Amino acid sequence: MQWLLFLRAPLGLRRCWKVSGVIALLVGSFAASAQTRQDSVTIRRLYDEALLRGQSYENLRHLTTRIGGRLSGSPQAAQAVAWSKKTLENLGLDRVYLQEVLVPHWVRGAREKAFVRIGRANKQPLAVCALGGSIGTGGRLRAGVVEVNSWAQLAALPVLEVAGKIVFFNRALQPVHSETFQAYFEAVDQRNEGAVQAARRGAVGVLVRSLTLAHDNLPHTGAVRYEEQTPKIPAAAISTLGAEQLSHQLRLTPGLELELEMHCQTLPDVLSYNVVGEWRGQTYPEEIITVGGHLDSWDLGQGAHDDGAGTVQSIEVLRLLKATGLHPERTIRVVLFMNEENGNRGGLTYAELARQNSETHLAAIESDAGGFTPRGFRVEASPAVLTTFQRWRHLLRPYQSDKLSANQRGVDIGPLKTQVKALISYDPDDQRLFDVHHTAADTFDKVNRRELELGGASIAALVYLISRYGL
Amino acid sequence: MQWLLFLRAPLGLRRCWKVSGVIALLVGSFAASAQTRQDSVTIRRLYDEALLRGQSYENLRHLTTRIGGRLSGSPQAAQAVAWSKKTLENLGLDRVYLQEVLVPHWVRGAREKAFVRIGRANKQPLAVCALGGSIGTGGRLRAGVVEVNSWAQLAALPVLEVAGKIVFFNRALQPVHSETFQAYFEAVDQRNEGAVQAARRGAVGVLVRSLTLAHDNLPHTGAVRYEEQTPKIPAAAISTLGAEQLSHQLRLTPGLELELEMHCQTLPDVLSYNVVGEWRGQTYPEEIITVGGHLDSWDLGQGAHDDGAGTVQSIEVLRLLKATGLHPERTIRVVLFMNEENGNRGGLTYAELARQNSETHLAAIESDAGGFTPRGFRVEASPAVLTTFQRWRHLLRPYQSDKLSANQRGVDIGPLKTQVKALISYDPDDQRLFDVHHTAADTFDKVNRRELELGGASIAALVYLISRYGL
Numbered sequence: 002m003q004w005l006l007f008l009r010a011p012l013g014l015r016r017c018w019k020v021s022g023v024i025a026l027l028v029g030s031f032a033a034s035a036q037t038r039q040d041s042v043t044i045r046r047l048y049d050e051a052l053l054r055g056q057s058y059e060n061l062r063h064l065t066t067r068i069g070g071r072l073s074g075s076p077q078a079a080q081a082v083a084w085s086k087k088t089l090e091n092l093g094l095d096r097v098y099l100q101e102v103l104v105p106h107w108v109r110g111a112r113e114k115a116f117v118r119i120g121r122a123n124k125q126p127l128a129v130c131a132l133g134g135s136i137g138t139g140g141r142l143r144a145g146v147v148e149v150n151s152w153a154q155l156a157a158l159p160v161l162e163v164a165g166k167i168v169f170f171n172r173a174l175q176p177v178h179s180e181t182f183q184a185y186f187e188a189v190d191q192r193n194e195g196a197v198q199a200a201r202r203g204a205v206g207v208l209v210r211s212l213t214l215a216h217d218n219l220p221h222t223g224a225v226r227y228e229e230q231t232p233k234i235p236a237a238a239i240s241t242l243g244a245e246q247l248s249h250q251l252r253l254t255p256g257l258e259l260e261l262e263m264h265c266q267t268l269p270d271v272l273s274y275n276v277v278g279e280w281r282g283q284t285y286p287e288e289i290i291t292v293g294g295h296l297d298s299w300d301l302g303q304g305a306h307d308d309g310a311g312t313v314q315s316i317e318v319l320r321l322l323k324a325t326g327l328h329p330e331r332t333i334r335v336v337l338f339m340n341e342e343n344g345n346r347g348g349l350t351y352a353e354l355a356r357q358n359s360e361t362h363l364a365a366i367e368s369d370a371g372g373f374t375p376r377g378f379r380v381e382a383s384p385a386v387l388t389t390f391q392r393w394r395h396l397l398r399p400y401q402s403d404k405l406s407a408n409q410r411g412v413d414i415g416p417l418k419t420q421v422k423a424l425i426s427y428d429p430d431d432q433r434l435f436d437v438h439h440t441a442a443d444t445f446d447k448v449n450r451r452e453l454e455l456g457g458a459s460i461a462a463l464v465y466l467i468s469r470y471g472l
Numbered sequence: 473m474q475w476l477l478f479l480r481a482p483l484g485l486r487r488c489w490k491v492s493g494v495i496a497l498l499v500g501s502f503a504a505s506a507q508t509r510q511d512s513v514t515i516r517r518l519y520d521e522a523l524l525r526g527q528s529y530e531n532l533r534h535l536t537t538r539i540g541g542r543l544s545g546s547p548q549a550a551q552a553v554a555w556s557k558k559t560l561e562n563l564g565l566d567r568v569y570l571q572e573v574l575v576p577h578w579v580r581g582a583r584e585k586a587f588v589r590i591g592r593a594n595k596q597p598l599a600v601c602a603l604g605g606s607i608g609t610g611g612r613l614r615a616g617v618v619e620v621n622s623w624a625q626l627a628a629l630p631v632l633e634v635a636g637k638i639v640f641f642n643r644a645l646q647p648v649h650s651e652t653f654q655a656y657f658e659a660v661d662q663r664n665e666g667a668v669q670a671a672r673r674g675a676v677g678v679l680v681r682s683l684t685l686a687h688d689n690l691p692h693t694g695a696v697r698y699e700e701q702t703p704k705i706p707a708a709a710i711s712t713l714g715a716e717q718l719s720h721q722l723r724l725t726p727g728l729e730l731e732l733e734m735h736c737q738t739l740p741d742v743l744s745y746n747v748v749g750e751w752r753g754q755t756y757p758e759e760i761i762t763v764g765g766h767l768d769s770w771d772l773g774q775g776a777h778d779d780g781a782g783t784v785q786s787i788e789v790l791r792l793l794k795a796t797g798l799h800p801e802r803t804i805r806v807v808l809f810m811n812e813e814n815g816n817r818g819g820l821t822y823a824e825l826a827r828q829n830s831e832t833h834l835a836a837i838e839s840d841a842g843g844f845t846p847r848g849f850r851v852e853a854s855p856a857v858l859t860t861f862q863r864w865r866h867l868l869r870p871y872q873s874d875k876l877s878a879n880q881r882g883v884d885i886g887p888l889k890t891q892v893k894a895l896i897s898y899d900p901d902d903q904r905l906f907d908v909h910h911t912a913a914d915t916f917d918k919v920n921r922r923e924l925e926l927g928g929a930s931i932a933a934l935v936y937l938i939s940r941y942g943l
Contacts, residue, residue, distance in 0.1 A: 048650065049648050052647040052648050052650075053647055053648060176523040176524055176922070177519070177520050177523050177524060179519065179523075179870060179871045179926065181922070214922065215921075374845065374903045376872065399650060400650045401650065401847065401875070401901075404872070430845045430872075430901065432845045432920055432922045432923050432926070433920055433923070436920070449903055449904055449907070450686075451647070451652070451685065451903045452903050452904070455650070455903070
């Protein structure tokens with residue numbers, strides 16, 4: 002609104018307007034046209050519906066507290082498939098169906114623990130958890146520890162100093178990033194690649210500092226990668242305080258030993274599903290807009306922010322759009338992906354089926370950054386399509402959801418990249434996400450009702466615009 | 473960064489640049505000059521210091537968990553004065569001093585409770601708390617209840633239907649506002665004015681629905697106003713769930729009675745203080761930039777978001793600026809105000825002394841909207857000064873603190889209005905504030921360390937710019 006006042010002020014501006022239409026984009030706003038007014042009204046109705054009668058929060062309560070953590074292959078994942086299919090069916094869509102996805106089935110097992118051993122009498126517990134996909138320790142693994150803070154440091158170590166040891170990856174996330182995702186992306190290679198790199202040098206296990214900026218005693222799980230030609234070794238995460246305690250002890254007693262016990266194992270693959278709900282467009286039914294989150298979560302908590310939030314917001318997008326009474330011009334498809342956390346087989350399956358069926362995909366939007374207060378969206382698209390998004394920003398400004406950034410982050414929609422005009426991730430504030438991400442603390446009570454509902458409305462607003470105008 | 477790319481694209485733009493310099497403001501960004509680069513570097517250093525070595529969070533831990541709730545006149549308020557004076561002295565400023573402020577001294581008393589009574593046997597408890605400043609009930613108050621949802625409804629009631637009754641103000645906050653402050657401002661008149669309006673019609677007490685969008689059982693306190701010529705009647709807040717329960721019961725049993733017991737009272741005024749820390753400018757020492765929050769809080773919780781956050785952020789602003797090694801051009805004065813919650817005597821005193829001493833005030837910035845993730849600032853100033861702020865926005869954009877809005881909200885700085893070029897309130901995200909505002913739940917654990925530290929850095933960045941360039 003302030004911009005419009007400015008727009009009226011400068012005398013020379015009208016001339017500039019003709020010189021370069023791009024100024025309209027630069028100011029992120031237009032003179033309000035009738036069309037814009039109608040869009041404003043529709044978007045206002047989406048937010049009203051979400052804030053007055055939103056159902057995301059109660060859906061999330063069910064998904065997180067009645068079903069709970071839902072790792073691929075688990076009974077809870079199967080329950081989540083059944084529940085979300087039924088919930089979509091209750092919306093009265095044109096079609097709700099399942100896509101078969103064969104998923105890995107890893108189980109954490111009964112217990113997992115770790116101790117620092119200094120001499121015979123001194124035994125200190127450390128807060129650890131197995132990384133997803135890790136092999137178990139087959140009883141108790143006892144070994145010396147070598148701490149590394151970079152790949153270069155690992156590479157420089159003589160094999161004799163690594164062989165038979167547990168490699169402790171203790172490179173911390175950098176707090177200076179104003180967005181916590183940046184800090185996460187810089188450090189996640191330790192968790193993904195640590196086991197392979199350490200095993201190549203003869204290590205017998207890895208312990209990885211938890212990927213969080215918080216200083217507490219929560220271990221953060223996440224996937225570890227193995228490769229065929231390298232021995233698989235047990236891999237665990239250690240809390241940040243535990244990592245600092247262990248690092249301190251190693252300085253005092255370099256020869257200390259660590260005891261690690263994990264009973265996790267990988268069972269045969271299990272048949273699971275993506276859950277898909279489709280509302281066909283009335284004018285261009287062949288043009289598809291995908292909006293989704295992932296149904297699976299890690300097993301330690303309830304998968305509330307990751308990604309219960311994205312699941313219930315995606316369902317809510319369709320409910321909100323239905324509540325406006327408008328019929329979409331283009332087809333809107335909600336996809337609740339399976340197996341984002343440890344394989345992305347749902348995302349790969351969805352893209353592969355889209356290819357096989359020669360579908361026309363306009364945009365794919367994923368919410369998988371938590372149910373926090375909205376900021377905007379992250380978009381990967383051509384300059385022309387980005388220009389369209391810039392032109393829509395002013396419609397989202399009243400709801401503080403108008404920030405546009407590059408580098409979308411949706412893992413499930415990633416495989417669609419070459420088949421779609423825009424890949425988009427919903428971009429809420431991320432300061433609190435990595436406090437709970439992949440931990441036992443990712444629970445329903447960490448989600449704020451209004452923040453969650455505002456997110457669903459923001460995504461619905463963008464879907465409405467794409468559906469109405471195309472890309 | 474995206475804007476700069478756009479700036480290079482349009483061919484006709486350079487001509488427009490001369491036609492109207494205001495375009496620079498419209499895009500919210502410049503071509504980066506050396507000066508801008510230096511400002512960027514300095515601001516980056518402020519955020520680095522806050523994120524790497526920030527002290528707000530540990531200061532807040534002390535203020536909230538070691539001192540606790542600190543209502544004006546309480547021993548805790550006196551402890552907070554002493555602690556914050558010492559904390560400022562440790563920063564090595566030019567001058568740290570106290571300003572005497574005579575404050576009201578209201579105490580809640582031993583206990584407060586309320587029951588719905590239906591017949592002789594049915595007695596249901598309600599979650600209530602006395603509003604700050606309320607008189608006690610002098611034993612147990614027992615009366616019928618009349619519910620109103622608007623002033624018009626109250627005015628239309630025959631006096632006979634109100635006299636001798638407890639008026640129950642049950643107008644709810646409206647969830648449709650995307651900013652919760654808006655909903656709060658629309659409903660706060662019930663709490664401020666309810667007792668006077670009800671007493672004028674002969675009521676013997678008021679019960680006010682808690683000013684929150686949450687549905688829970690927490691009562692939210694806050695100040696109630698009395699006036700000389702109208703009888704003072706007891707005033708309490710009731711939780712939102714309690715309000716809905718009571719409203720439901722009233723529909724079933726219009727003649728039900730309410731029992732209210734409160735032992736609160738107002739004691740004689742107490743001598744207290746604003747705490748002031750001053751760092752004199754090297755070039756324009758007579759030009760003052762005030763940055764502050766309020767030291768006092770309500771008694772129910774720990775005053776963590778309201779306004780422990782603003783207190784520790786204001787102290788941190790000076791520490792961060794000192795850490796850059798730069799000496800400010802203009803004088804920066806941290807003011808920790810006393811008695812914002814129930815009288816604003818600290819704010820009034822500060823402005824009065826500024827008048828008496830003929831001080832030149834450039835800007836006053838208050839942080840009193842919680843320690844949540846930054847969005848930007850709310851500014852009241854002349855169009856010319858607003859233009860200056862618009863020109864600085866791009867420097868805050870990397871930290872997501874660049875939103876500028878009208879209508880600043882700082883109560884303590886309000887009395888300075890006619891003596892200052894810009895009144896500014898720090899404007900963090902407000903979705904979670906009214907969940908805990910003025911309740912027993914406003915505690916340290918509700919504050920996120922990074923969100924708090926980012927807020928201090930954002931304020932420091934703005935203070936740096938004002939100090940360097942003036943207004």
